[in-house]
Every structure is written in C-alpha cells, then in structure tokens.
Amino acid sequence: MSGYVASLLSVIGINMILALSLNIITGFCGQVSLGHAAFYGIGAYTAAYLSKLGVPLLLTLSAGTAMAGLIGVAVGLTSLRVRHDFLAVTTMGIGFVFLGFVRKQKWLGAELGISGIPAPGLDPLAYALLIAVAAASVIAFSLWIKRSWMGFTFDAVADDEDAARTVGVNVPAYKLTAFGIGTALAGLAGGLYVYFARIILPDTFDFVQSIAILTMVVIGGTGSVWGVVASTVALTLLPEVSRAASDYRLLIFGGMLILVMRFSPGGLAGMARSFLGSKRARRRAVP
Amino acid sequence: MTALARIDDLHKSFGGVAAASGVSFAVNAGEFLAVIGPNGAGKTTALRLMAGLLQPDSGRIFFDDRDVTSLPAHARVRLGLGFTHQIVRPFYSFSTIENVMIAAGHRHTTSPWRALTLRSRQAARDKAATILERIGLTAQTDQSPRALPLGQRKRLEVARAIALDPRLLLLDEPLAGLSSAEAATMADLIRTLPQAGITVVLVEHNLGEVLRVADRIVVLDAGKVLAEGAPAEVMARADVRQAYTGTS
Numbered sequence: 001m002s003g004y005v006a007s008l009l010s011v012i013g014i015n016m017i018l019a020l021s022l023n024i025i026t027g028f029c030g031q032v033s034l035g036h037a038a039f040y041g042i043g044a045y046t047a048a049y050l051s052k053l054g055v056p057l058l059l060t061l062s063a064g065t066a067m068a069g070l071i072g073v074a075v076g077l078t079s080l081r082v083r084h085d086f087l088a089v090t091t092m093g094i095g096f097v098f099l100g101f102v103r104k105q106k107w108l109g110a111e112l113g114i115s116g117i118p119a120p121g122l123d124p125l126a127y128a129l130l131i132a133v134a135a136a137s138v139i140a141f142s143l144w145i146k147r148s149w150m151g152f153t154f155d156a157v158a159d160d161e162d163a164a165r166t167v168g169v170n171v172p173a174y175k176l177t178a179f180g181i182g183t184a185l186a187g188l189a190g191g192l193y194v195y196f197a198r199i200i201l202p203d204t205f206d207f208v209q210s211i212a213i214l215t216m217v218v219i220g221g222t223g224s225v226w227g228v229v230a231s232t233v234a235l236t237l238l239p240e241v242s243r244a245a246s247d248y249r250l251l252i253f254g255g256m257l258i259l260v261m262r263f264s265p266g267g268l269a270g271m272a273r274s275f276l277g278s279k280r281a282r283r284r285a286v287p
Numbered sequence: 288m289t290a291l292a293r294i295d296d297l298h299k300s301f302g303g304v305a306a307a308s309g310v311s312f313a314v315n316a317g318e319f320l321a322v323i324g325p326n327g328a329g330k331t332t333a334l335r336l337m338a339g340l341l342q343p344d345s346g347r348i349f350f351d352d353r354d355v356t357s358l359p360a361h362a363r364v365r366l367g368l369g370f371t372h373q374i375v376r377p378f379y380s381f382s383t384i385e386n387v388m389i390a391a392g393h394r395h396t397t398s399p400w401r402a403l404t405l406r407s408r409q410a411a412r413d414k415a416a417t418i419l420e421r422i423g424l425t426a427q428t429d430q431s432p433r434a435l436p437l438g439q440r441k442r443l444e445v446a447r448a449i450a451l452d453p454r455l456l457l458l459d460e461p462l463a464g465l466s467s468a469e470a471a472t473m474a475d476l477i478r479t480l481p482q483a484g485i486t487v488v489l490v491e492h493n494l495g496e497v498l499r500v501a502d503r504i505v506v507l508d509a510g511k512v513l514a515e516g517a518p519a520e521v522m523a524r525a526d527v528r529q530a531y532t533g534t535s
Contacts, residue, residue: 148403148404148405152389153399155380156389158380159378165359166340166369168361169361170362173398
C-alpha cells in the first residue's frame with residue numbers, strides 16, 4: 001500500500017512541476033507552447049544518461065534542469081519572431097524535432113530508450129517526499145513570481161506586447177526569462193521522473209504528453225497557480241479512481257478541454273472566482 | 288534653443304510605398320511641436336520611427352545628441368522618450384491604476400531578475416494615483432479600461448506616458464475620435480506638459496486645437512517636410528494650404 005501511495009505521490013508531484021513550469025510560459029507570460037514535453041524529455045534523457053555514467057542524483061537533476069533551460073532559451077529565441085498560432089506551431093515542431101532526434105540516437109537507446117537506470121538511493125516513500133518537496137518549492141516559486149514585479153510585467157507582456165514595449169518593457173528579455181525558467185523546471189520534472197520510472201522511452205515525451213500538460217494548465221485556469229495545482233491533482237487521480245477514466249484518458253481530457261474553453265475559459269480558478277464573487281454579492285444583498 | 292531630438296534624412300517604405308522620403312527636423316528642448324499634414328503624409332510613421340516602434344530603411348535619429356537609431360523602443364523609453372498610440376492600447380487585463388503603475392515602475396522592469404526581487408507595488412501605486420488625480424481619472428482608479436469611454440481611455444494613455452517621466456513625449460493623434468469639448472479638454476491638458484518639463488511632439492489632424500497649443504509646426508506632405516516654423520507663418524503659406532486643405 002505504501003508503495004502505491006509513494007508512486008501516486010511521485011506522479012502527482014512530477015505532473016505538478018510540469019504543469020506549473022508550462023504555466024510560467026503560457027499562463028504568466030502568454031506564450032503558447034505545444035511542445036513542452038520535449039523539455040521534460042531533455043531533462044529526463046540528460047539525467048538518465050549521466051546516471052548511467054555513475055553521476056550522483058543531485059548532479060544529474062541539476063544537469064537535466066540546466067540542459068532543458070539552456071535549450072529552452074534557445075527555443076525561446078524563436079518566440080521573439082513569432083506570435084500566437086505561429087508560436088504554437090513552432091513549439092509543436094520543436095517537440096517533433098526532439099522525438100525525431102532521440103529515436104535515431106543509438107547512444108540514447110534509440111526507439112528502446114534508456115533502461116537500467118540506477119536507483120536514487122532512497123526508498124520509494126523518501127523519494128516521493130523528495131519530489132513533494134520539489135513540487136512545493138515550485139509552487140512557492142510560482143507564487144513569488146506572480147506577486148513580484150516580474151509577474152506584473154509578465155502580465156503586461158501577455159496582454160499586449162507592443163503596448164508593453166512603450167512602457168519600457170524589454171519584451172524579448174522577459175519572454176526568454178519565462179522560457180528559461182519554465183523549460184528548466186520541466187527538465188527538473190524529467191530528471192525526477194527518471195529515478196521514479198528507472199526506464200525512459202521516447203513516447204513518454206510525445207505530442208500527447210505536451211497536450212496533457214497543457215490540459216492541466218487550461219483546466220486549472222491559465223495563469224493561476226492554485227488552479228493548476230488543483231487540476232493536476234484531479235487529472236492525475238482521475239485514471240486511478242476509475243478504470244474507465246484510464247482507458248478513455250485522451251477522450252476525457254479532450255472533452256474537458258472543449259467544455260472548459262466553451263463554458264469557463266478561466267478554468268477551475270475562474271469558476272472559483274465566479275462562485276466566491278456571487279456568494280459575496282448574495283451576502284451583500286441580504287439585509 | 289538647443290535640439291533635444293533630431294531626425295535626419297529618414298526613409299521608410301512599406302511594400303514599395305514610401306511613407307518617409309528624407310524627413311528631417313529637430314525638436315527643441317521645452318517646446319510644443321506639432322507635426323501636421325494630409326492623410327498619408329507620413330506623420331505617424333515619423334513618430335513611430337522616433338519611438339523605435341519602426342526601424343528606418345536609412346537615416347538617423349538623435350536624442351540628446353546620442354544616435355538612438357538602432358535602439359529598441361524600450362531602451363528609448365529609458366532614455367526619456369515616451370509615446371502614445373493613435374488607437375489607444377491600454378492593458379485590458381489591468382485596472383486603470385495598474386495601467387499607470389506598470390509605467391510608473393518602469394525602472395524596476397529594466398531587468399527581469401531585478402523585477403523578481405521586488406515584491407512591493409506601493410511606490411508605483413502612489414505615483415500612479417498622483418498622476419490619475421492630475422489627469423482627472425481618480426474616480427476610475429479601479430475600473431477596467433473596457434468600462435471607460437474613449438475620452439477617458441485617451442487620457443489614460445497620456446497618464447501612462449507621463450508616468451514614464453519622459454523628457455520628450457510623442458503623442459499620436461490624442462484628439463482623434465473625441466467630441467469638440469473632449470478635444471479641447473485634452474488639448475488643455477497636454478499644453479501644460481512643457482511647463483512640467485516635458486517637450487512634446489504632437490501629430491494631429493485637429494488643426495484648430497493644433498494652432499491653439501503648438502509653439503511650432505512641421506508640415507509633412509508625401510513623406511517629406513514641406514514647411515516648418517511658427518503656426519501663423521506656416522499656415523499662411525500657399526503651398527501648405529494647397530497640400531493640407533486642398534485650397535490655395
């Protein structure tokens with residue numbers, strides 16, 4: 001039982017870091033990304049490769065984080081020239097380029113990926129707690145960004161880039177920062193996943209994974225930290241509580257995306273705000 | 288008078304159509320300069336080139352004797368060059384005061400990492416509140432810009448530009464779309480800016496208000512400077528009347 005709990009906790013924590021990392025790019029800074037799984041994969045492959053060379057856990061995690069962040073900044077440079085749907089297509093292309101690359105690299109295990117990854121040196125529950133601490137740190141960091149002047153400036157960039165330029169915002173620097181932080185954290189999630197799964201396959205980082213991460217962000221409420229945290233927990237647990245939900249995961253995620261976009265574009269966070277707002281209004285109306 | 292800014296032989300074409308064909312003029316420190324001309328004369332293009340929102344095909348732009356031609360817009364803002372859009376562009380996800388706050392705290396935005404360490408927005412809020420009071424938008428402080436009529440949105444655009452502490456403010460048709468009463472109020476507001484140490488370049492079609500507030504006029508026609516000088520003197524010229532009003 002404790003093994004199952006540790007496993008569930010680990011998956012929730014990794015998904016939370018992933019979703020919050022995309023939330024920084026898409027939710028805070030307004031840059032659509034449909035290839036976020038590639039950075040998850042870059043972190044995972046870097047950590048897996050180094051772990052097989054005998055590099056210790058903390059160093060492999062750091063290397064995975066740094067590698068994903070560096071490549072993320074390079075990809076972010078493309079975002080400086082393209083916007084909106086063009087950016088979405090560009091980032092989608094990055095995801096395909098990543099998969100096309102790793103699938104052909106024998107030194108990365110090609111189609112079979114990397115297996116035989118050493119244990120993290122912690123029992124499953126302790127490792128799950130390490131992931132939980134990492135997820136909690138990412139939540140705290142996201143909240144810090146949101147409430148800082150950086151978060152305020154991200155909001156301006158997400159709202160209107162041209163207007164942001166005329167109030168002195170170095171828009172390219174802020175976009176690159178968002179890409180750098182977001183992709184580095186996705187790399188951290190990838191590194192943590194490596195020691196959890198002990199085997200990685202290219203398909204784990206495919207387009208469907210990118211959409212799954214985006215689903216967690218959109219359903220939670222793009223830009224809302226607590227909304228994304230809540231949706232990650234709910235969407236990770238959903239397949240666990242129902243076998244049918246597991247079998248029809250894609251169908252359910254896709255359907256939820258459509259429903260949220262149609263009826264509550266603000267996601268869970270938007271629904272919570274509306275609910276609290278109407279409750280306050282009712283209270284004021286009562287004499 | 289010393290020139291605060293100068294544009295020198297600017298050329299800019301869009302798909303083969305020349306919007307600026309060798310435009311040159313200077314802006315003197317402390318003056319209220321109006322740039323006028325018929326539609327398509329290249330007024331907005333000249334202003335956007337000065338602001339760094341467009342890059343010229345050739346020619347140079349100087350601010351404070353410094354060549355700023357290759358500087359991006361945000362870097363020119365930091366030097367003291369403010370700009371307001373012809374079609375107002377408030378941040379619609381912000382409240383009225385937040386629109387001014389983001390400009391009031393522009394020094395914090397210079398580096399994302401520096402911005403990350405700043406948590407308090409109080410100083411920016413205080414400065415923004417003072418500007419909103421001066422501009423007459425205190426009652427709209429917490430309203431969304433969507434709720435504001437055009438006249439107030441235009442004033443918000445000016446408030447945001449003032450919050451940047453500019454030494455030179457480029458105003459692109461701030462009176463466009465306003466009723467004559469609103470236009471007069473706005474013109475009264477912006478004519479006070481030079482007294483606050485802000486040099487103004489105004490692009491405007493409302494000739495009546497331009498003649499009322501401007502110290503000097505530059506007339507553009509077909510991407511070139513046709514005339515410049517004191518308002519009465521310039522408007523008395525036959526070639527200006529011909530180009531601008533279609534009458535001689």
